[in-house]
Amino acid sequence: MHALKKWYSRGFLAAGILALALLNQACEEFEYSPYEIRLDDDEKNINGRNIERISALPISPTDTLRFILTADTQGFYEENEKLVAHINRRDDIDFVLIGGDLTDFGLTKEFRLVHQDFKTLKVPYVAVVGNHDAINNGKQVFSAMYGDYDVSFSVGNARFILLNTNYLEFDKQVPDLDWLETELQAAQEQENIFVISHIPPTNTEFGEENAVRYGELMNQYSVTYSLHGHNHNYKFHFPFGEGVPVLETAATEKLEYIVFTVVGDEVNFERVKI
């Protein structure tokens, strides 16, 4: 009986130590809330770090610049993986833009699952905030993981302006068109200007009072392309006159993406279907 007791207590001790080791190992497997924001270092300031990488690319204003636009990765993990693998098989791409709606519910877990795919890209990626990324406490998650909602950067002879156009989710306080105008003014020495946002200006969720001024700004500052996601389908049109093309890319679910090639002031795009 005594020996049995000893065996028991040793067994419990061993199980305890094993449990503690497992606990330590699998700390992320203890979730505190769907809304918790607990990040690894590589999940913080993703846009900031990737914009630094893009700015450091050895691309002169006369070199060819090639980037990819995709959007609405929300919950399409199977397709995201295929898309990333497909992009990784090419070696002509400089960076990838995600046009918002990385997630369905703005949860850290979803952002993490999307980042786990896109961080395996051989090139840097930059994301703009989508309406689904800004619900629940997604605004806080996006800020912690990606950084500012409105951000811009230059590479080669092009300026990229990322604009938060989630009008309803930001209490009708966005898009910040004054900020956009300042950015467009500052970008005038660049040959090409790309404005990237999630909700296209032709959707009512953009705020009808914003759409007119947005179109005027596009024309006034000769924006090269207005680029968007949100509607999950490819669309190419000229709602603000023939000077400014507006392009919406399909969701990753459709297994397609857009490749833009910039040479001087010549910009071409190609729809790639996997």
Place this chain on the structure above:
Amino acid sequence: MNLRLLLIILCFLSLPLYTYGQEDSTSARQWYAPDALTLQFAGNVGMFAVGPNYSFAQDKVNAELLYGFVPKFDAEEVLHLLTIRGIYKPIKRVELNEKYKLTPLRLNLGLSYYFRDQFSTSWDSSYPKNYYWWTSSLRVTGGLGAELHRPIRNSRSIKELTLYGEVGTYDLIVTSAVKDPTLTAWDIMSFAIGVRAGF
């Protein structure tokens, strides 16, 4: 406003506990006096969650009201939430030895309410109809696990200590897994452990 509401609810939560100490455990309890106090780590009801546990049908069914919190970590704010949940134990306790008993299966289903302005219970009327289908201040959690009981014989206040473990998940991520077949059970599950002190 929300914080005050939270404090009021917390006061109500702790009310039943005041009835102990003064009373002899053999006397009839007030109907609102809980049968146990639960403390849980993780499990999508807070980093730590604590609250009264009520036992029904020879402990086959439990009801709990837990207050949980999540520290800031990388967020701007601490999260406070209240969870009401039911626990069902379909299989009777098994005696392991004179000290330990095991409840091989416990199932739980909970509803959490989040106290912050960023979580709303209804969507603004300016959103198009059915633009978002869920309610952000309410989350449904569920899980299954097992319990290990140890009766405490020489204590006047605590009759039994229970250690439990669970694997669980929550509504929104379940819909993601339904939508995407590559999301595995491992991707959507997480663990929780807790203790329950029975009076």
